[in-house]
Amino acid sequence: MKIFSVIAIIFLTAFCFSFSLQQKKEYNNLYSSSLGEFNNQLTLLSNTIKGADLSHERGRDKIREQIKNSRLKMKGLDFWFRYFEPNVYRRINGPLPVEWENEVFEKFEPPYKREGAGLTLAEQYLDEEIINRDSLASLIASSVAALETFKADSITKNLDSYHHFFLANRLFILNLATLYTSGFECPDTANIIPELQSMLKDVKEIYITFDETFPSTALSKEYLSLYDKTIDFVSKQPLQFSSFDHFGFIKDYVNPLFGINQQFIRSYSVVTKNYNDFTLNNDCNSIFDKSLYSPQNSKGIYSLIEDEKLLTEIKQMGKLLFYDPILSANNLRSCASCHKPTEYFTDTTQATAFQFDHREHLPRNTPSLINVTFNHLIMLDGKHISLQDQAKDVMHNEQEMNNDQKELIKKVVSCKEYKDAFKKFLKYTPEEKEVSLSHIVSAITYYYADFSNYSAPFDGAMNNKKAIPAEAVKGFNLFMSKAQCATCHFAPIFNGVKPPYIGSEFEVLGVPEDTGYKKLSADKGRYNVNPAKETLNAFRTGTIRNSAFTKPYMHNGVFQTLEQVIDLYDVGGGAGKKLTVNNQTLSSDSLRLNKTEKSELIAFIHSLNENIIFENPPPELPKSSDKKLNARKPGGEY
Amino acid sequence: MKYTFTISVFIFCAVLSRCGSQKKTQYDIASHVTAENKAIFIERAEKGKALYKIYCAGCHGIFTKGKDSIPNFTDIQIDNYHATALIGLDPKNHAVAKKMSSDQIDYVITFLRLRKVKKIKE
Numbered sequence: 001m002k003i004f005s006v007i008a009i010i011f012l013t014a015f016c017f018s019f020s021l022q023q024k025k026e027y028n029n030l031y032s033s034s035l036g037e038f039n040n041q042l043t044l045l046s047n048t049i050k051g052a053d054l055s056h057e058r059g060r061d062k063i064r065e066q067i068k069n070s071r072l073k074m075k076g077l078d079f080w081f082r083y084f085e086p087n088v089y090r091r092i093n094g095p096l097p098v099e100w101e102n103e104v105f106e107k108f109e110p111p112y113k114r115e116g117a118g119l120t121l122a123e124q125y126l127d128e129e130i131i132n133r134d135s136l137a138s139l140i141a142s143s144v145a146a147l148e149t150f151k152a153d154s155i156t157k158n159l160d161s162y163h164h165f166f167l168a169n170r171l172f173i174l175n176l177a178t179l180y181t182s183g184f185e186c187p188d189t190a191n192i193i194p195e196l197q198s199m200l201k202d203v204k205e206i207y208i209t210f211d212e213t214f215p216s217t218a219l220s221k222e223y224l225s226l227y228d229k230t231i232d233f234v235s236k237q238p239l240q241f242s243s244f245d246h247f248g249f250i251k252d253y254v255n256p257l258f259g260i261n262q263q264f265i266r267s268y269s270v271v272t273k274n275y276n277d278f279t280l281n282n283d284c285n286s287i288f289d290k291s292l293y294s295p296q297n298s299k300g301i302y303s304l305i306e307d308e309k310l311l312t313e314i315k316q317m318g319k320l321l322f323y324d325p326i327l328s329a330n331n332l333r334s335c336a337s338c339h340k341p342t343e344y345f346t347d348t349t350q351a352t353a354f355q356f357d358h359r360e361h362l363p364r365n366t367p368s369l370i371n372v373t374f375n376h377l378i379m380l381d382g383k384h385i386s387l388q389d390q391a392k393d394v395m396h397n398e399q400e401m402n403n404d405q406k407e408l409i410k411k412v413v414s415c416k417e418y419k420d421a422f423k424k425f426l427k428y429t430p431e432e433k434e435v436s437l438s439h440i441v442s443a444i445t446y447y448y449a450d451f452s453n454y455s456a457p458f459d460g461a462m463n464n465k466k467a468i469p470a471e472a473v474k475g476f477n478l479f480m481s482k483a484q485c486a487t488c489h490f491a492p493i494f495n496g497v498k499p500p501y502i503g504s505e506f507e508v509l510g511v512p513e514d515t516g517y518k519k520l521s522a523d524k525g526r527y528n529v530n531p532a533k534e535t536l537n538a539f540r541t542g543t544i545r546n547s548a549f550t551k552p553y554m555h556n557g558v559f560q561t562l563e564q565v566i567d568l569y570d571v572g573g574g575a576g577k578k579l580t581v582n583n584q585t586l587s588s589d590s591l592r593l594n595k596t597e598k599s600e601l602i603a604f605i606h607s608l609n610e611n612i613i614f615e616n617p618p619p620e621l622p623k624s625s626d627k628k629l630n631a632r633k634p635g636g637e638y
Numbered sequence: 639m640k641y642t643f644t645i646s647v648f649i650f651c652a653v654l655s656r657c658g659s660q661k662k663t664q665y666d667i668a669s670h671v672t673a674e675n676k677a678i679f680i681e682r683a684e685k686g687k688a689l690y691k692i693y694c695a696g697c698h699g700i701f702t703k704g705k706d707s708i709p710n711f712t713d714i715q716i717d718n719y720h721a722t723a724l725i726g727l728d729p730k731n732h733a734v735a736k737k738m739s740s741d742q743i744d745y746v747i748t749f750l751r752l753r754k755v756k757k758i759k760e
Binding site: 297299300301303304306386430431432 | 685686739740
């Protein structure tokens with residue numbers, strides 16, 4: 001009897017164990033079966049390409065139809081693929097043939113060349129006049145090869161635990177708000193919303209299977225019911241992405257889903273080993289909160305200081321230095337000379353600022369310092385990787401402040417107030433034995449970074465359902481669809497940093513030298529830093545926040561009004577105005593925006609004006625022991 | 639009395655000399671590195687040492703006599719730390735490192751990587 005019961009217990013345990021193993025597999029099975037189905041679709045597509053008559057539209061349409069089918073299957077896997085291996089996924093769903101990337105942790109290395117292939121590029125290629133069958137087939141062959149990566153153990157082993165799920169889901173939700181509905185990866189705009197619908201349903205299946213397999217870390221009822229409402233909402237929306245309610249979709253569904261998922265990440269103690277997560281902040285509950293991803297380190301050398309009182313002192317020194325022309329060789333130009341704190345830390349009066357000699361002008365427009373902390377690369381060509389490097393460069397630059405490092409420090413320390421303060425800070429920065437340039441620039445960056453912490457009415461609308469003008473809402477919907485702005489400007493900062501917020505994007509717009517579009521601007525942009533065919537005349541995508549106040553616009557300050565800027569996009573950039581721009585990343589087709597639409601876009605841009613509280617300049621600057629230096633005026637005289 | 643005094647002076651001097659000898663860290667830099675770059679490396683490593691003493695040595699006590707190899711950072715481990723620290727994977731879970739600027743992390747790791755240690759036989 002005893003033996004019998006022991007055997008029974010063993011059997012029971014074994015049964016339970018095998019049952020739990022089997023359950024674990026369900027989630028895994030869903031992954032591999034979806035992958036298999038997609039693989040089949042790609043095989044079908046390859047065969048279609050082999051047999052199709054490429055010289056006739058009918059043959060091409062056959063391929064288009066099969067691409068469409070394959071895309072739907074691909075969208076069902078996007079949830080996992082984009083999170084596990086985004087660079088390999090680019091060979092399945094790469095929107096561009098070549099992208100140069102510089103990710104946060106790779107910023108100490110030269111940029112990587114990422115080659116795209118797959119369905120999006122194949123679909124675009126079908127619109128060309130002459131099609132080479134082999135080229136077309138190789139785009140798909142590349143995708144088939146890429147699929148092998150996703151079958152590897154190193155990737156599938158992630159599916160055995162719950163951790164990846166909430167992180168992949170976070171990325172999925174972020175892309176719902178920024179990418180999937182903007183048409184960036186979907187050349188045929190008629191398919192955007194149908195693809196979204198199918199994708200939402202496929203992800204629902206992933207959710208259900210996950211919950212069955214990992215019941216102790218399941219999605220809550222609250223989440224699932226909101227997700228069902230999301231599916232319902234999308235199914236009732238018009239199929240044209242330009243009439244889709246992007247605003248309501250993000251505000252009432254996507255953003256709340258994001259908040260709940262962040263709670264899961266915290267309460268289930270989700271651990272990441274994936275580089276896709278490292279800038280994202282687990283404590284942030286809204287996509288429209290500036291704490292969403294880690295900004296530049298504005299504290300620099302003072303990073304380890306936490307004493308609030310001391311930090312306030314550092315900030316005060318930063319402010320004095322910001323206004324102090326002592327930083328320039330002739331003691332006349334300060335940071336505030338060009339980055340005027342009353343004008344959103346830019347200069348709204350000049351296209352480009354004077355050079356140091358006060359005669360010639362600099363080649364580029366002074367950028368606003370507000371929200372620069374949210375760029376991974378600094379300057380329009382991404383020359384610098386930290387705010388401190390940029391500040392040092394300006395001080396040395398012959399055309400800007402023209403200073404010698406030793407001379408500069410000597411001058412600063414000749415002022416008692418600075419000297420005392422820095423001597424005090426020195427105790428907290430053991431790596432430096434004397435007052436260094438790092439102490440000076442870090443105080444400055446720490447001071448001005450504060451002005452990037454404000455929010456705009458649009459954030460209030462998204463986060464707290466506060467009302468914004470109906471025109472602005474329409475403008476946002478245009479921004480996300482017909483006007484194609486959202487394909488480059490991503491929430492929450494509306495700059496070129498897209499989910500998972502680890503790299504900065506550069507674009508070629510064909511910006512002219514003059515408002516008459518007679519000549520392309522000669523500035524090579526990103527090419528100066530990373531010479532390549534694709535980077536010629538490319539510039540880092542700037543933020544739209546506060547842009548109503550930061551005229552003039554573009555890298556050379558050629559435009560005075562937002563209307564002119566929107567017109568540039570509307571006509572298809574420089575290429576649309578018949579300038580020769582071989583590598584323009586903006587489509588040269590017109591957007592066909594009408595007057596009302598343009599004014600709605602501008603209303604949306606105005607809803608991104610932040611409620612910044614500006615400060616008055618310091619009444620006086622620290623006195624120097626060198627009397628000649630005491631004629632300095634706060635802010636300088638340029 | 640005089641005897642005790644002499645002994646205490648002797649001990650004091652011995653302790654002092656030990657402290658003095660501890661200050662200078664020997665660095666192990668490959669011979670193909672140019673003198674100019676060597677100087678840069680050492681400058682960075684020295685900055686790292688200063689930071690390490692204050693912010694790291696409390697737990698990772700490599701300056702205490704007899705504990706020079708605790709923790710036993712191997713070259714590969716340090717390289718991995720370097721990579722993950724810059725990526726931000728590790729510092730997020732590390733109370734001190736997550737506050738450091740990437741320059742500071744780089745200094746500390748350069749120090750760990752270059753300082754001469756008795757290799758543990760494998």
